[in-house]
Amino acid sequence: IKVRDQTGPKLDSPECAPIDCPSSVNRRLTDNTNKVLLIDYVGSRVIACGTLFQGVCTVRSMQNISLVDQDVQEAVVANNGDASTVAFIAPGPPAPPSTMVMYVGVTYINNSPYRGEIPAVSSRSLQKERMFQIAISHVTTGTRMYINTFSRDTYPVKYVYGFSSERFSYFLTYQLKLTHGQSNEWISKLVRLCQEDSNYYSYTEIPIECIGEDGTKYNSVQAAYLGHPGQDLAESLNIQTSDDVLFAVFSQANGNVSTNKTAMCVYSLRSIRRKFMQNIKACFNG
Numbered sequence: 001i002k003v004r005d006q007t008g009p010k011l012d013s014p015e016c017a018p019i020d021c022p023s024s025v026n027r028r029l030t031d032n033t034n035k036v037l038l039i040d041y042v043g044s045r046v047i048a049c050g051t052l053f054q055g056v057c058t059v060r061s062m063q064n065i066s067l068v069d070q071d072v073q074e075a076v077v078a079n080n081g082d083a084s085t086v087a088f089i090a091p092g093p094p095a096p097p098s099t100m101v102m103y104v105g106v107t108y109i110n111n112s113p114y115r116g117e118i119p120a121v122s123s124r125s126l127q128k129e130r131m132f133q134i135a136i137s138h139v140t141t142g143t144r145m146y147i148n149t150f151s152r153d154t155y156p157v158k159y160v161y162g163f164s165s166e167r168f169s170y171f172l173t174y175q176l177k178l179t180h181g182q183s184n185e186w187i188s189k190l191v192r193l194c195q196e197d198s199n200y201y202s203y204t205e206i207p208i209e210c211i212g213e214d215g216t217k218y219n220s221v222q223a224a225y226l227g228h229p230g231q232d233l234a235e236s237l238n239i240q241t242s243d244d245v246l247f248a249v250f251s252q253a254n255g256n257v258s259t260n261k262t263a264m265c266v267y268s269l270r271s272i273r274r275k276f277m278q279n280i281k282a283c284f285n286g
Contacts, residue, residue, distance in 0.1 A: 008032025090164030
């Protein structure tokens with residue numbers, strides 16, 4: 001059975017809040033660019049998030065996606081077709097591994113007075129009565145991370161892929177190397193969070209590189225996939241076929257403009273975990 005549903009255009013404006021809109025705001029018919037489409041297998045439902053109304057999400061029936069089970073007036077994703085959003089479902093607070101949350105990474109864009117309220121990275125509840133709210137929220141901490149208000153206008157972070165592996169959640173990003181100064185060098189990074197962390201104290205970033213045999217650096221991650229290696233690849237990486245492996249496609253980029261030179265690099269999650277531990281130890285050692 002095929003089902004069709006239309007989510008836009010609708011009257012909207014970046015000046016509108018998710019819940020209501022002042023009568024003084026000039027709204028116009030605006031397309032809805034889909035930013036997230038997820039199947040929640042545990043809840044047997046479909047989650048769809050688009051750019052309208054500051055990036056709200058709906059929960060839909062898996063049997064008939066035109067049936068909206070919940071329409072949540074909570075800004076979650078980018079409200080702009082060009083700004084990146086990545087989301088995936090994995091264990092998270094309050095009681096992992098039994099509780100699942102939606103991890104979301106969102107590029108900040110200063111096109112509205114409400115965008116400063118949207119975290120760069122967050123874990124959001126999938127419990128019906130708290131749907132899409134920040135999973136755990138304390139006065140000064142919680143399952144959310146913001147980019148410093150002094151830097152976010154000049155320090156864009158593009159979210160490319162997200163995944164879960166062995167009690168950690170990860171995001172692949174492409175961002176400026178420095179938050180200050182005149183350098184325009186962009187690099188790819190891996191962001192990691194411990195799934196049991198209700199304060200995001202474990203939030204850590206490390207650079208991820210893809211270097212060709214001739215020494216060419218492919219600095220801009222374009223797409224990725226978490227999978228398992230075949231026998232030959234597992235042996236070459238000195239891991240088991242049951243271990244997680246990250247396949248990532250990179251391009252050679254000049255700033256935020258990619259070229260047509262691309263390469264694929266493969267990383268074992270075992271080696272990635274080891275590198276995070278080395279970096280964290282080096283950080284603690286000053």
